Amino acid sequence: MSIDPSRRHFLTFLAGSPLLAAAGLDESVFSRLLQASDGPRTRLDDTALQLAQQIRTAGEALDVFDFEPVAKQNIPVAHWGYLATGTDDDATIQANRQGFDRWAMRPRRLIDVSRLDTSVSWFGTKYPTPIIVNPLGSQKAFNPLGEIATARAAKTKDHLMVLSTVATTSIEDAIEARGGPVWFQLYHQSDWAVTKQMVKRVEKAGAPAIAFTVDLLGGSNRETMIREARKDTRTCTKCHLGGAPLPGVSGRVDDRDNRRKPNLVGYQKATPIPEVGTPTWEFIDRLKQSTSMKVLIKGIVTAEDADLAVKHGVDGLFVSNHGGRAENSHRATITSLPEVLLGTERRIPVICDGGFRRGTDVFKAMALGATSIGIGRPYIWGLGAFGQEGVEAVLGLLRKEFEVAMKQSGTRSLADITLKHITPA
Ligand SMILES: Cc1cc2nc3c(=O)[nH]c(=O)nc-3n(C[C@H](O)[C@H](O)[C@H](O)COP(=O)(O)O)c2cc1C
Incomplete structure (x- = not known):
């Protein structure tokens, strides 16, 4: 069912009106009518709609999308822009979501699914779920506890967590809050000596693996971030000495800003050897040789x-x-997954991330052959809305949806989920 704008406007007005209570009507009726619209829910576009749908507690959420409007209200607009932005016109954010619609499920019946095993092993450590808390920078921009709250939620729900190089929490503190190993996401530094010291530090802290991010080596143009920053009446340079974001530059960092980025401080720059150009496969060899961690x-x-x-x-x-x-590739990661698996010939494990919002999305990636999947924005919606409790609720909802998808498909373990359980839509 789709709703035209004037009807939507009228329903929004009614949902917020005291007349509703006077008439003894339930606001949720209107919220449901407003939700029945416009195809798959991807991102917020209508302020009135957000206000009409807001949940008051983490426990009220029906799905991960319910956290987004609450987080949006709580987070300063410039920081919201940093979270929400894609590249250029944000088309690849939409593509990531739409990619899941190209696959449908082929559920099998009459299989005893009363006992379910969703566990997965990563380099010898077992986790009860394949859903990974992906690296996402600067989390204190969304909640005062930032990555500490995320790590505590990952501990409560026992998820694998990956900490960003540009986190506002150190790897040591994150591991302590997680109460167990945390992987480290690496951004290389212009001086190899510094990168090497960072890798050594992370290894000493107890991280079993590092993930080197290679998809921003040419920069990216984040227009939504710039537009939202322009709406913020505060002075960016008070906190960000590099100033407000600029077109064509994914982030502007002044070294002095690193006081809020504890993984970037404490290294000796005595003999800087600047990297020549941007990293190539030779850099991967160097990285592999410099650590005993998994890379x-x-x-x-x-x-x-x-x-x-x-x-x-x-x-x-x-x-x-x-x-x-x-890059604004217009290509969903779920579409790239099969060819990457072909390229690896299943010799190494593969994680897929980008646009995962439903348990059925997780199921489709597992059916295509992923070992795990990663989530980004959804847990930050939880964090921005209700702190640690919100992150836990997001993880819980995704897990519950995934378990239902598995049971409904007649699959009892991750190994049971195969290509036969999905089909092109
Ligand atoms: C605000 C924000 C900050 C991010 N920071 C990092 C980062 O520091 N390092 C990194 O490798 N990926 C980073 N990512 C990418 C995520 O790890 C992940 O690939 C992405 O968020 C998955 O897509 P989703 O948000 O649709 O779930 C960031 C993503 C967002 C939205």
């Missing part, structure tokens, strides 16, 4: 690069387009 690459989307990664001894891959914030 993954984050941001691979082609079979050719997947094959090269295996040849260079990489231990795992993230099929990722940075949540639609790298």
Whole structure:
């Protein structure tokens, strides 16, 4: 069912009106009517709609989308822009969502699904779920506790968490809050000596793996971020010495800003050896030689690069387009996943991230052959809305939906989920 704008306007007005209570009517009736609209829900577009649908507690949420309007209201507009932005016109964010619609499910019946095992092993550590809390920078921009709240939620729900290089929490504090190993996402530094010290520090802190992100090496044009920053009446330079964001530059960082980025401080720059150009496969070899941690690459989307990664001894891959914030490729990561798996010939594990919002999305990626999937924005909606409790609720909802998808498909373990359980839509 689709709703024309004037009807939507009228329903929104009614949902917020005291007349509603006077007439003894339930606001949820209107919320449901407003929700029945416009195809798949991808991102917010209508302020009145957001206000009409807001949940008051994490427990009220029916799905992960319910957290988004609450988070939007709580987060300063410039920081919201940083979270919401894609590249250019944000088309690749939409593509990531639409990619899931190209697959439908083929459920099997009359299989005893009363006992379910959703566990997965990563380099010898078992997790009860394949859903990974992906690296996402600057989380104190969304909640005062930032990555600490996320790590505590990952601990409560026992999820694998990956910490960003540009986190507002150190790897040491994140591991302590998680109460167990946390992977580290690496952005290389212009001085290899500094990168090497960072890798050593992370290894000493107890991280079992690093994921080197390769999808932003040429920069990205984040228009939504710039537009939202322009609406913020505060002075950006008070906190960000690099100033407000600019077109064509994914982030503007002044070294002095690193006081809020604890993973970027404390290194010796005595003998800087600037990297020549941007990293190539030679950099991957260097990285592999410099650590005993597992090394993954984050941001691979082609079979050719997947094959090269295996040849260079990489231990795992993230099929990722940075949540639609790298190049504006218009290609969903779920569409790239099969060719990456072909390229690896299943020699190393593969994680897929980008646009995962439903348990059925997780199911489709597992059916195509992913070992795990990663989520980004949804858990930050939870964090921005209700802190640690919100993150836990987001993880819980996705897991519950995924479990239902598995049971309904007649699958009892991750190994049971195969290509036969999906079909082109
Ligand atoms: C605000 C924001 C910050 C991010 N920061 C990082 C980062 O520091 N390192 C990284 O490798 N990926 C980063 N990502 C990408 C995520 O790890 C992940 O690939 C992406 O968010 C998945 O898409 P989704 O948000 O649609 O779930 C970031 C994404 C967002 C939205």
